Amino acid sequence: MNTDAVPAPVKRVVHFGSRSVGRLTASARVLPDFLICGGQRCGTTSLYRAIAAHPLVLKAVLHKGVHYFDTNYHRSLAWYRGHFPLRRKALRIERELGSPARIFESSPYYLYHPHAGARMARDLPGVKVIVLVRDPVERAYSQYLHELARGFETEPDFARALQLEPVRLAGQRERLLADPHAYSFSHQHHGYRSRGEYATYLDDLVQHVDRARILVVESERFFADPKPVYQTVLDFLGLPLLGYPHFDQHNARPRSRRLDPQVRADLTAHFAAHDSALQRWLPGTPIWRR
Numbered sequence: 221m222n223t224d225a226v227p228a229p230v231k232r233v234v235h236f237g238s239r240s241v242g243r244l245t246a247s248a249r250v251l252p253d254f255l256i257c258g259g260q261r262c263g264t265t266s267l268y269r270a271i272a273a274h275p276l277v278l279k280a281v282l283h284k285g286v287h288y289f290d291t292n293y294h295r296s297l298a299w300y301r302g303h304f305p306l307r308r309k310a311l312r313i314e315r316e317l318g319s320p321a322r323i324f325e326s327s328p329y330y331l332y333h334p335h336a337g338a339r340m341a342r343d344l345p346g347v348k349v350i351v352l353v354r355d356p357v358e359r360a361y362s363q364y365l366h367e368l369a370r371g372f373e374t375e376p377d378f379a380r381a382l383q384l385e386p387v388r389l390a391g392q393r394e395r396l397l398a399d400p401h402a403y404s405f406s407h408q409h410h411g412y413r414s415r416g417e418y419a420t421y422l423d424d425l426v427q428h429v430d431r432a433r434i435l436v437v438e439s440e441r442f443f444a445d446p447k448p449v450y451q452t453v454l455d456f457l458g459l460p461l462l463g464y465p466h467f468d469q470h471n472a473r474p475r476s477r478r479l480d481p482q483v484r485a486d487l488t489a490h491f492a493a494h495d496s497a498l499q500r501w502l503p504g505t506p507i508w509r510r
Contacts, residue, residue: 245302245306246298246299246301246302247298247301248306248307248308249301249302249304249305249306249307250278250301250304250305250306250307250310250323251300251301251304251323251343251344252280252304252323252324252325252344252347253322253323253324253346253347253348253457254322254323254324254347254348254349254350254457255324255325255326255327255330255340255344255347255348255349255350256268256271256324256325256326256327256328256349256350256351256352257326257327257328257330257331257336257349257350257351257425258327258328258329258330258331258332258351258352258421259328259331259332259351259352259353259354259359259415259416259418260328260329260332260359260363260415261328261354261359261362261363261366262328262352262353262354262359262439263352263354263439263442263443264326264328264352265284265326266442266443266467266468267326267350267352267437267439267442267453268284268326269465269468270446270450270465270467271324271453272324273465273466274322274454274459274462274465275313275317275462276313276314276317276319276320276321276322276459276460276462277321277322277323277324277459278304278305278309278310278313278321278322278323278324279323279324279325280303280304280324280325281303281304281305282303283303283325284325284326284327285325285326285327285328285329286300286303286325286327287327287329288300288303288327289327289330289333289335289336289339289340289343290327290329290330290333290335290336290408291329291333291403291408293335293339293400294401297343300343303325304323304325305323310323317462319459319460320458322457322458322459329408331351331418331421331422331425332407332408332411332414332415332421333396333407334393334396334397334424335396335397335400337424337425337427337428337429338428340428340429341428341429346433347429347433348433348434348435348456348457349425349429349433349434349435350435350437350453350456351418351422351425351434351435351436351437352436352437352438352439352442353418353436353437353438353439353498353501353502353506354438354439354440354508355440355506355508356416356417356418356487356491356494356495357416357479357484357487357488357491357508358508359415359416360382360412360413360415360416360487361378361412361479363411363412363415364378364381364412367409367410372405372409373409373410378412378479378480378483379480379483381410381412382412382413382483382487384410385410385411385412385413385414388406388410389406389407389410389411389414392404392406392407393407413487413490416491416494417491417494418436418494418498418501419494419497419498419500419501420494420497422434422436422498422501423497434501435452435453435456436498436501436502437449437452437453438502438506438507440507440508441507446467447464447467450464450465450467495508495509
């Protein structure tokens with residue numbers, strides 16, 4: 221079924237009904253073995269679709285991302301479990317293919333939200349985490365254009381949005397840490413510079429998830445030569461190679477204007493130390509710094 225052609229009000233009714241059924245049958249459903257946790261605008265949708273095409277992989281039923289460990293944690297683990305397939309479906313696939321199935325979802329805000337790592341470790345002990353990283357300058361501008369197109373950003377000038385970022389985010393992470401039920405719109409949507417400081421959030425994540433269960437992937441490598449990266453992901457997840465899926469780039473937003481050279485230079489300088497720290501998580505220097 222092509223859900224793109226379904227009117228939004230109809231989708232909402234279907235999703236509400238499916239979530240209600242999911243909650244009622246939660247005890248018979250599976251929880252994720254692994255998560256794609258970000259970063260935002262780093263190719264998570266493209267990797268998500270490639271992994272979801274694997275015959276032994278099952279995804280969340282309704283959405284690419286459930287956003288349980290960031291903005292919906294108050295809804296209970298039963299609510300979260302209700303988003304995933306029935307256990308009998310996973311067992312049927314395992315019997316047919318003779319190998320364990322894997323279940324996952326992808327919510328890019330997990331990497332950045334200050335409570336997500338601890339919550340994942342608490343509710344999904346043993347979970348594996350995949351994180352994509354990308355040239356943080358390109359990522360920042362891509363996020364800005366994305367938020368602008370969605371109406372979540374009202375500032376028409378990227379340089380001005382970067383100037384506003386410290387004001388918008390001032391005290392927001394601390395507020396979220398202090399109140400597990402708090403929500404910050406700007407923290408989720410306006411962290412253009414801060415969300416590219418990948419090593420900071422990976423270092424936070426490893427306080428809760430064992431380093432051996434975290435895989436960091438450079439999205440530039442995935443898009444340039446997807447097959448070896450896909451194989452690395454399968455090896456990390458303990459999945460056999462059963463052919464290659466169709467690799468494509470999803471959610472890429474066309475740019476009607478180029479990034480101002482001075483803004484690019486300023487951001488490149490800002491991220492220098494953060495990119496250097498990221499080397500601990502990669503085979504070497506980040507590809508965009510070579």
